Amino acid sequence: MPHTPVYIICSPRPLVGKTLIARLLSEFLLLKNGAVVSFDINLKEPSLLEYLPKITETADVIDTFGKMQLMDRVIVDDGIAKVIDLGFHAFDEFFKMTEEIGFMKEAARRSVAPVILFVADTDRVSARAYPMLQQQIPASALVTIDNEFTVRGELPAAFARGRVLRIAALPVFLKTYIDRLTFSFTDYLRNEKDSSTELHQWIRKNYFSFRELELNLILQRS
Amino acid sequence: MSKPVVVVVGADKGGVGKTTVSRTLLDYFSANNVPTRAFDTESPRGTLKRFHPEITEIVDMTTTSDQMKIFDTLNSSSPSVTVIDVRAGLLSPALASLRDIGFLDAAKSGQITFAVFHILGPSIASLDEIAETANFMQGAKYFLVKNFINDTQFFQWDQATYNSYFHRIKDATELTIPKLNEMAYEQVEVASVPFLKFVANKGVDDESANYSFVLRGYVRHWLANVWSEFDRIKLTDLVGSGKVGARSSGEK
Numbered sequence: 001m002p003h004t005p006v007y008i009i010c011s012p013r014p015l016v017g018k019t020l021i022a023r024l025l026s027e028f029l030l031l032k033n034g035a036v037v038s039f040d041i042n043l044k045e046p047s048l049l050e051y052l053p054k055i056t057e058t059a060d061v062i063d064t065f066g067k068m069q070l071m072d073r074v075i076v077d078d079g080i081a082k083v084i085d086l087g088f089h090a091f092d093e094f095f096k097m098t099e100e101i102g103f104m105k106e107a108a109r110r111s112v113a114p115v116i117l118f119v120a121d122t123d124r125v126s127a128r129a130y131p132m133l134q135q136q137i138p139a140s141a142l143v144t145i146d147n148e149f150t151v152r153g154e155l156p157a158a159f160a161r162g163r164v165l166r167i168a169a170l171p172v173f174l175k176t177y178i179d180r181l182t183f184s185f186t187d188y189l190r191n192e193k194d195s196s197t198e199l200h201q202w203i204r205k206n207y208f209s210f211r212e213l214e215l216n217l218i219l220q221r222s
Numbered sequence: 223m224s225k226p227v228v229v230v231v232g233a234d235k236g237g238v239g240k241t242t243v244s245r246t247l248l249d250y251f252s253a254n255n256v257p258t259r260a261f262d263t264e265s266p267r268g269t270l271k272r273f274h275p276e277i278t279e280i281v282d283m284t285t286t287s288d289q290m291k292i293f294d295t296l297n298s299s300s301p302s303v304t305v306i307d308v309r310a311g312l313l314s315p316a317l318a319s320l321r322d323i324g325f326l327d328a329a330k331s332g333q334i335t336f337a338v339f340h341i342l343g344p345s346i347a348s349l350d351e352i353a354e355t356a357n358f359m360q361g362a363k364y365f366l367v368k369n370f371i372n373d374t375q376f377f378q379w380d381q382a383t384y385n386s387y388f389h390r391i392k393d394a395t396e397l398t399i400p401k402l403n404e405m406a407y408e409q410v411e412v413a414s415v416p417f418l419k420f421v422a423n424k425g426v427d428d429e430s431a432n433y434s435f436v437l438r439g440y441v442r443h444w445l446a447n448v449w450s451e452f453d454r455i456k457l458t459d460l461v462g463s464g465k466v467g468a469r470s471s472g473e474k
């Protein structure tokens with residue numbers, strides 16, 4: 001029986017790299033599986049929809065209708081991985097809703113595997129949000145993203161206890177390069193002949209991390 | 223044979239959620255395996271009957287024949303609990319009728335267990351009913367149900383007003399029914415099924431349905447909160463069942 005992963009990339013803070021990670025993960029899943037559905041729940045940040053319009057749908061969790069449109073799609077075990085780029089403004093409302101509707105339990109019943117990718121930051125809002133997630137999400141489904149470009153130093157100990165996925169910081173000129181709307185990570189891997197470039201290695205390392213994350217999911221199921 | 227139990231759900235004011243509370247009670251008794259029958263006094267059409275047709279009968283409580291149908295069968299009928307959803311404006315007259323036929327005296331002497339769920343809306347008019355209804359409450363379990371059909375505070379911000387209503391009746395027990403998400407409520411209305419069936423994603427004839435997972439989640443969460451209130455007042459003990467732990471599956 002297939003298990004459909006749902007990756008929820010989140011943080012209560014803006015500009016911590018959620019959309020970058022959503023782009024990377026979406027492109028990785030598209031490359032690996034040939035299909036992925038991404039949801040952009042960002043109204044106030046750089047948008048995933050602008051980067052990956054062919055595989056991205058917009059959604060909101062402001063009202064019940066929006067929640068239905070998003071969650072009734074996400075809870076389906078159709079074998080197609082889902083990526084949710086959850087904007088910081090929707091963080092509280094989203095997790096309040098998932099707790100109320102019993103999302104994690106229903107997902108387990110329906111062979112859907114949610115993975116919460118919490119993008120850590122060193123501020124108090126993040127420090128308060130993380131225990132809330134720990135309370136709601138089983139440890140096996142909660143992964144802290146240590147985006148070195150955001151954290152710039154050691155990850156606070158509270159976040160480092162569970163599983164951590166590190167995203168190395170890129171030099172600013174490369175960051176600017178990948179931030180272009182027309183840039184595709186997979187296309188870069190395919191077209192760049194020199195595999196020793198920093199960007200090439202950075203993309204491959206992140207794709208490898210995602211592959212490990214998937215492998216962990218499979219191991220947990222078995 | 224266990225004592226017959228009569229639960230009256232009512233209010234003189236309309237639109238405060240009497241039938242909604244009656245439905246949660248029927249679902250609660252059903253989940254706790256308490257045999258129940260219901261009477262819907264919204265004659266000739268009955269909202270409660272639409273949701274629980276198998277166990278609900280529509281009656282006109284102002285007629286003697288229908289009063290006989292309800293109260294003369296209390297001992298002979300097999301279900302131990304009778305829930306009466308009293309339509310708007312009829313609570314006080316209904317209680318007066320019960321007094322006149324000697325029902326309240328029977329409750330007072332312990333032959334019958336009698337409970338009244340008085341549904342309160344967020345208005346002074348609704349709260350004014352409390353004093354009037356309280357006159358009939360000797361021998362009955364009186365529950366003041368604060369039904370949060372909107373974001374009301376039930377005047378809790380004004381302690382004098384609040385106390386003048388809610389602390390006036392010594393033996394009344396307060397109950398809180400939280401607000402259900404509007405779309406979830408409407409979806410259950412459209413589905414015309416008990417809340418329990420909606421949560422279990424089932425149609426009228428127990429066929430598999432396709433209700434929104436989000437809305438089912440909201441109903442499940444809300445129903446769990448309502449039932450925890452019923453657990454708090456030990457409703458199953460009141461009706462002589464006491465099987466809170468033995469709920470049938472599907473409600474959580």
